[in-house]
Amino acid sequence: MIDRQGFDKAKGSCIQERSERCLIFGYGNPARGDDGLGPALISQMEKGPELQGVTLDSNYQLTVEDSWSIARHDVVIFVDADTSTDLPFYFKRVEPTSEISFSSHSVKAEVLLGMAESLFGKTVRGYFLGVRGYQFDMFKEDLSPEASANLEKAKDFLYSVLKSDKALKFDGDLRDYATTKPNPKEVKI
Amino acid sequence: MTTSLQQGLKRVTIEPVTRVEGHGKVSLLLDENNNVKQARLHIVEFRGFERFVQGRPYWEVPVLVQRLCGICPVSHHLCAAKAMDMIVGADKLTPTGEKMRRLMHYGQTLQSHALHFFHLVSPDLLFGFESPVEKRHVIAVATDPRFADLAVQGVMMRKYGQELIKATAGKKIHGTGAIPGGINKNLTIEERDGFLKDLDQMMTWAESALKLCKDYTSEHLEELADFGSFPSNHLSIVREDGAMDLYNGNLRAIDADGNKIIDGVEPKDYAKVIQEEVRSWSYMKFPFLTKIGPKDGWYRVGPLARVNTCDFIDTPKAEAERKEFMELGGGKPVNVTMAYHWARMIETLHSVEKIKELLHxxxxxGEELTTKGERREEGMGILEAPRGTLFHHYKVNEDDQVVMANLIVSTTNNNEPMNRAVQKVAAQKINGKPEITDPLLNNIEVAIRAYDPCLSCATHAMGRMPLIVELFDSNGDLMERKVKQ
Incomplete structure (x- = not known):
């Protein structure tokens, strides 16, 4: 039987990871225009002030092994481009699921939370930060001006959440958040 | 959805194909007796990349191509680097350059094969092709006490491979490790020791997964032998001495009886032996062996083809397994489609063995990372990506800009075989009953999944997952097209 929570405890293991409180994971393909909003936000945050207890990560897509990284944290915030909203961005809770059909290299955030629970016995509080994008069709490495503006607003909001430490607490919750005029004060517990 | 067409034919459309990458669509054309007359697997493939790289400096290409596909970026990274080696005249890399690239490649193969088997295939094998839908999922595997460790093993093996990629490519996204003429870093002692610490565990898991796959295939051989199976040609690269080599070698193709069609064809000559056919109904081209022609010159690539085409495997555990596997064909190539999984697990074990060899x-x-020679204006790279043979071909001008790019990806190479597998399975299941049942859907998925296709469009933003539906009449003329956003 595998020690699911302690596989990486052996000193020096190549897959050892630190346990932190919050993981922010941006995903998307930077060569598909606004699809790269998630990685772009992570890239900008990596150049910004250091955030205590926060792990920043990015990839093209969410994949199954991310369930391991997620299980090393208490809170995870997924960041992705979105076309389903007219808002610059929105922020909402995502709940674990064991959805029956998924693509191995493009796993949904909800499924990863479910895998963290069922595979590694760790319940992780999950949030999704969706940032509105507009141009996806061609190989293009830059964000559109509109998406860049939305990214700035989403980043400001995210910093405000992290500074308040509200997203990292387990005795409260951030309600679903959506606004055309992002204002940190509107985020309520 | 069933639609009446001309000439008494009916088209049944099934979409999307789940648990394969990206989005695919299957359309089945029925005849007057409700038997399958024609099956077509439609895959959206973006070809814009070949234009995207034109005008860019050649040394940027190994990094740029990773953005082609979020699923197998390392394969494209290495294949482009191999093509650029030819451009800079690096005909033989330094030992450090060559071995660091191989470590990256075996790490990629390990993580990709582990993911496919543990998370996509294991529910089919453990619970059955036609098990209830709530069972056909990796979490069902994880929560079943009999198989609880399997899903975790899959995640850990995937993670191990990804860490190898990170250590050799520099980072897991937009890696820069492979550069024209070599590599830009070596492996530190600390990194090496970290990988060695977990290696025995990876070997044990690879062996147990292989045993599971082998036992399953042997026990169910009667029903699997004909499942989506057909005689076919097989193509891969092999080492000069005939050994399996996933990173470097010359092209070899054999027919269904094992006779060599082509052999020893160097990558620079690939266009002399392979052509691509365009068909009106498909976004993907249909490659074929020039020597045989488009009708019968199609071939399979990937694990099954590689185990069939090589003369031996140069690692002891995998070689012993290969010999046992080949007994299935009774001295001839194995043409059982579902044996792809068994072959894939042999390659997984081989990859772990090669990683061990390299780490020691x-x-x-070493410190000598790159080399170069006489500058050329054309370069071709071929390697065996997890899903099959991958071709990169570039031409550059005197200003170092790319002026031509042509890529043949693994899934494209398997285009015709996947269509045939779907046709065979669908014909057996429908058999005069024009309805889409769960068993029909499941069986079609299982047949396609054997090839581990990458149907990715690399754009996945939420709310933007277009599904394209096209209806053709029996003459191949487009009747209707719908895009579902």
């Missing part, structure tokens, strides 16, 4: 090689700590 001091050349990985």
């Amino acid at each position: 090689d001091k050349d990985l700590q």
